[in-house]
Amino acid sequence: MEPSGSVAAQPRPPTPLVMVNAINKRFGGVRALRDVNLEVRAGEVHALLGENGAGKSTLIKILSGVHAYDSGTIEIAGRPVAFDSPAKSREAGIAVVYQDLSLVESLSVADNLLLGREPRGRFGFVRKRELMAQASAFLTQLGIPLDIKATVGSLPFAYRQMTEIAKALMGEVRLLILDEPTSSLTSDEVRILFDAIGKVTRRGVGVIYVTHRLNEVFEISQRVTVLRDGANAGTFVTADTDMKRLVNAIVGSDRLAPAAVRAQPQAPRSVDASPVLSLSDVSNDRLHAVELSVLKGEIHGLAGLIGSGRTEILETVFGLRSVESGTFEIDGRRWSPRNPADAIDQGIALVPEDRHVQGLVLDHSIERNVTLSRLPYFSRWGWMQQGAATRRAETAIGKLAVKAQGASSLVRTLSGGNQQKVVFGKWNDPRPRVLLLDEPTVGVDVGAREEIYGVIRQAVRDGTGVFLVSSDLVELIELCDRISVIVDGRVARVLVRGEIDDAEELHHLLQMLQASGQSAAKDALQELPA
Amino acid sequence: MTELTAPNVVASPTSSDRRRKLLQNLLRGERPYMLYIAFVILLVVFSLSSPWFLSVDNFLNIGRQTTLVSIIAVGMTFVIIARQIDLSVASTLALSGMAAALAMSQVNNSWVVGAVAGLGTGALVGLLNGILTTQLSIPSFLVTLGTLSMARGLAMMVTNTKPVIITNETYFAIFGEGTFLGMPVPIAWTLAAMIVGILLLHYNVFGRRIYAVGGNPTAALYSGINTKWVTTAAFVLTGTLAGLAALVLSARSHAARPDVVQGMELDVIAAVILGGCSLFGGRGYILGTLFGSLIIGTLNNGLVLLGVSSPMQLVIKGAIIVAAVAFTKR
Numbered sequence: 123m124e125p126s127g128s129v130a131a132q133p134r135p136p137t138p139l140v141m142v143n144a145i146n147k148r149f150g151g152v153r154a155l156r157d158v159n160l161e162v163r164a165g166e167v168h169a170l171l172g173e174n175g176a177g178k179s180t181l182i183k184i185l186s187g188v189h190a191y192d193s194g195t196i197e198i199a200g201r202p203v204a205f206d207s208p209a210k211s212r213e214a215g216i217a218v219v220y221q222d223l224s225l226v227e228s229l230s231v232a233d234n235l236l237l238g239r240e241p242r243g244r245f246g247f248v249r250k251r252e253l254m255a256q257a258s259a260f261l262t263q264l265g266i267p268l269d270i271k272a273t274v275g276s277l278p279f280a281y282r283q284m285t286e287i288a289k290a291l292m293g294e295v296r297l298l299i300l301d302e303p304t305s306s307l308t309s310d311e312v313r314i315l316f317d318a319i320g321k322v323t324r325r326g327v328g329v330i331y332v333t334h335r336l337n338e339v340f341e342i343s344q345r346v347t348v349l350r351d352g353a354n355a356g357t358f359v360t361a362d363t364d365m366k367r368l369v370n371a372i373v374g375s376d377r378l379a380p381a382a383v384r385a386q387p388q389a390p391r392s393v394d395a396s397p398v399l400s401l402s403d404v405s406n407d408r409l410h411a412v413e414l415s416v417l418k419g420e421i422h423g424l425a426g427l428i429g430s431g432r433t434e435i436l437e438t439v440f441g442l443r444s445v446e447s448g449t450f451e452i453d454g455r456r457w458s459p460r461n462p463a464d465a466i467d468q469g470i471a472l473v474p475e476d477r478h479v480q481g482l483v484l485d486h487s488i489e490r491n492v493t494l495s496r497l498p499y500f501s502r503w504g505w506m507q508q509g510a511a512t513r514r515a516e517t518a519i520g521k522l523a524v525k526a527q528g529a530s531s532l533v534r535t536l537s538g539g540n541q542q543k544v545v546f547g548k549w550n551d552p553r554p555r556v557l558l559l560d561e562p563t564v565g566v567d568v569g570a571r572e573e574i575y576g577v578i579r580q581a582v583r584d585g586t587g588v589f590l591v592s593s594d595l596v597e598l599i600e601l602c603d604r605i606s607v608i609v610d611g612r613v614a615r616v617l618v619r620g621e622i623d624d625a626e627e628l629h630h631l632l633q634m635l636q637a638s639g640q641s642a643a644k645d646a647l648q649e650l651p652a
Numbered sequence: 653m654t655e656l657t658a659p660n661v662v663a664s665p666t667s668s669d670r671r672r673k674l675l676q677n678l679l680r681g682e683r684p685y686m687l688y689i690a691f692v693i694l695l696v697v698f699s700l701s702s703p704w705f706l707s708v709d710n711f712l713n714i715g716r717q718t719t720l721v722s723i724i725a726v727g728m729t730f731v732i733i734a735r736q737i738d739l740s741v742a743s744t745l746a747l748s749g750m751a752a753a754l755a756m757s758q759v760n761n762s763w764v765v766g767a768v769a770g771l772g773t774g775a776l777v778g779l780l781n782g783i784l785t786t787q788l789s790i791p792s793f794l795v796t797l798g799t800l801s802m803a804r805g806l807a808m809m810v811t812n813t814k815p816v817i818i819t820n821e822t823y824f825a826i827f828g829e830g831t832f833l834g835m836p837v838p839i840a841w842t843l844a845a846m847i848v849g850i851l852l853l854h855y856n857v858f859g860r861r862i863y864a865v866g867g868n869p870t871a872a873l874y875s876g877i878n879t880k881w882v883t884t885a886a887f888v889l890t891g892t893l894a895g896l897a898a899l900v901l902s903a904r905s906h907a908a909r910p911d912v913v914q915g916m917e918l919d920v921i922a923a924v925i926l927g928g929c930s931l932f933g934g935r936g937y938i939l940g941t942l943f944g945s946l947i948i949g950t951l952n953n954g955l956v957l958l959g960v961s962s963p964m965q966l967v968i969k970g971a972i973i974v975a976a977v978a979f980t981k982r
Contacts, residue, residue, distance in 0.1 A: 440874075442873075442874075461876075461878070462873060462874060462875070462876045462877075463876040463877070463878060465876070466876040472874060474874055479868070479870050479871070480870050480871055480874045481871055481874065482868065482871055483863075483864055483867035483868040483871050483872070483934065484867075484868070485867055485934055485935065486863065486864070486867050486934065490860065490863070490864070493860070494860065494864050494871075494872070494875040494877070495875040495876055497857045497860055497861070498857075501856075501857045504856050504857050504858065505855055505856055505857070506855055506856060506857060506859075506860065508855075548875065
């Protein structure tokens with residue numbers, strides 16, 4: 123495998139850091155990867171795109187030594203390598219940050235960073251002070267603002283993720299693989315992450331960046347590789363391509379959603395002027411005198427950083443948090459949420475932030491999940507009407523275009539986007555008066571995201587009022603009639619559609635409002651128990 | 653790294669896939685087929701090794717011996733599917749039996765009063781278990797460890813550990829010694845408990861809620877289910893069934909004793925787990941539980957007939973339970 127200089131006349135680019143050649147991988151009868159190629163150069167951010175199930179995860183797991191591959195070669199800096207364990211991959215300088223984190227929650231940030239390589243004194247005791255100093259120096263060098271003494275389990279998710287990334291960067295790393303690192307980060311935190319990635323690539327580390335957010339691709343990557351159905355669907359130089367070409371490569375022009383659920387961008391719709399739900403002067407442990415309302419057929423966005431109180435507003439309306447003062451009106455009637463059952467009775471529905479923990483019973487069937495929130499509709503005198511329940515689940519599967527074998531498929535076996543559609547299916551019928559959406563498209567692939575937008579738009583056409591919490595500013599601008607910016611449990615600013623039509627602008631506004639309130643990072647860190 | 657290794661592509665299953673799937677279903681599928689096979693194997697082994705095993709009398713014997721465990725195991729199935737545990741059932745049985753016998757001796761020797769007192773006491777202990785578990789958020793393992801001790805202590809205190817004699821013939825006939833449709837009444841009561849259990853768990857909204865609370869309590873709460881109430885109801889059901897078992901036992905022995913069935917909670921839990929319930933909640937079947945308790949009963953019976961010493965019986969029983977759970981776990 124000696125590189126020979128005389129084969130081609132044209133000047134050769136420098137030897138790539140990582141070369142993946144014609145990798146094949148089967149799982150039983152399924153071809154997960156077919157002749158997949160990937161080339162990452164030193165100091166490059168190489169984005170890896172594709173729908174769920176396109177093969178990204180499999181490719182990453184092969185690079186990290188978790189899976190073996192059937193045929194093909196991998197070279198690092200021109201030398202062929204063969205990994206048979208994650209340890210070997212790590213030795214070769216490959217570090218992976220997965221979506222689900224691998225931190226010890228009961229230990230501090232510093233302890234986690236140096237886990238297994240703690241500085242030790244005589245008799246094997248850990249030198250605590252030295253450990254702290256090392257961790258602190260390392261984080262300062264990376265520019266990641268973390269409190270090294272904080273217990274990881276008590277940190278907001280975003281900070282846990284940064285801890286994980288920092289941990290992956292310790293030691294000799296040549297290739298850093300980030301698997302959807304921003305899916306639960308706010309825009310400010312994404313900024314910090316990107317800064318950190320910039321520092322890393324300047325040292326010559328190559329980065330494979332897996333994401334569903336296309337705007338990030340343009341912001342951070344130099345090149346993009348798209349996988350579809352386990353095969354290469356194109357590699358692009360980021361500067362020479364655009365959003366449309368990438369989406370085409372990802373989805374494949376032949377596989378768009380059925381027309382019924384496809385999004386109809388900017389379809390004219392009438393927003394009825396009567397508020398379906400309004401909060402006035404609502405306060406509790408996290409909210410301060412919140413004034414908000416959502417009109418019939420309106421999408422009202424709630425923007426803000428993680429920990430700003432966006433999620434808490436939804437939770438309070440849904441009866442998950444107690445109310446200290448203030449009043450609620452639903453369709454003009456006074457009402458106060460006591461518990462979720464009470465909220466559901468009033469026609470309020472919640473698609474929660476974490477579908478695995480809050481939205482679904484993963485080991486149960488689609489039918490069981492879809493009917494769970496509406497059991498009274500499928501029973502008489504308490505006895506289940508199984509036929510009605512199954513029909514309902516099948517209707518939901520059809521209407522929402524859930525890709526599954528049937529109503530009895532276990533939710534665990536579905537992809538992220540299809541799981542999220544099942545969560546929507548829980549509230550499909552009867553139509554909710556108010557739909558509370560908390561990060562409805564996190565971890566959802568491009569195709570399913572458009573379909574979910576279609577579902578949301580259909581709901582508002584039918585007269586539902588929607589509160590939409592999202593960290594994806596493009597999503598907020600695209601969908602919302604009004605956007606309220608939440609800072610520190612208060613409504614800091616209300617924007618009407620047209621006032622802002624650029625994510626960059628909204629981002630600056632968020633930062634300004636946040637700064638004029640209190641500094642976000644300081645806030646989040648102060649909330650942590652000492 | 654919890655992500656499934658195979659990508660989400662629907663492929664047509666090859667025949668080897670299908671065969672593997674079938675085997676997988678047999679071993680650890682939704683329904684505990686393995687359990688039925690194990691039960692049959694057990695029957696064959698004992699029939700071949702003991703001439704007395706394969707007889708109607710002996711099967712009725714096994715039936716009678718398993719009634720107490722089977723009746724309570726129905727309730728325990730609900731509790732375990734709801735991701736809880738109830739260690740207090742044997743003590744609850746003892747206390748309920750004492751309550752039934754004492755109530756009868758105090759009030760006109762009426763069997764109705766006895767039955768109400770027995771069932772009511774069981775239900776009350778269950779209610780206490782449920783309320784402590786859900787309202788104070790104490791793990792049910794600890795709550796019921798406490799009530800195990802308290803209920804047993806109370807049962808012994810009320811008569812200073814003396815048994816209470818029962819003399820009501822109707823009570824004996826209804827709960828212990830009569831027949832119903834040709835069945836000894838203890839077996840009829842067991843069947844009744846099973847049927848109620850099957851209806852509630854598999855055909856009623858309550859069952860749906862139990863599965864959801866055990867499968868994912870947070871998602872259940874977010875779906876508008878009163879998870880505390882549902883959990884408490886499972887404990888009350890179990891307590892009430894422990895009360896029913898107390899009526900059966902005391903009617904059979906014409907007396908209530910405060911020191912009966914010590915340690916039986918372990919047989920009950922073993923039966924439910926053998927029957928395919930997951931200790932992590934959200935999975936289980938009443939029919940599985942029935943077979944679980946039959947296996948335990950058959951083991952007890954068969955090992956005695958084979959003349960295995962009782963210490964050895966304990967060892968064998970324990971080993972079989974561990975092996976069975978290892979086989980059927982996910």
